[in-house]
Amino acid sequence: MKIAEVGNIVEFKEGLQGVVEKVNENSVIVDLTIMDNFHDLEMEEKTVVNHKKYKILSQF
Template structure:
């Protein structure tokens, strides 16, 4: 009886974990594509960037030099990687 309860608890925990992972995934139509402008927060700052690569499974590579104040921010890099769950699309690229 105790073994059945442990097995049931393990199965329940596995299903809950799987459901949680599914909820965190971003739908394909909500993912940014090359040329889209996205916004995201990093280290307490708001950033804007243009997507330059979408070849990664869970994130995009983007170029932050489109921000008017890019040089004043003294950032170490022009590009960064942002997970799909951590950005919002500000503007889709012009087709």
């Protein structure tokens, strides 16, 4: 399992995408505001995602 790094874009939960802001031991904190439809989703700006639950889309 490859662990995301700060700045990576990850996808999780049926298509949600975000930029990794912090890497923890078992999870990452993701900023969701990069999605075009973010305001329509009525979600918090940031969320926590377990390393086992995301796929890395782009790396820096």
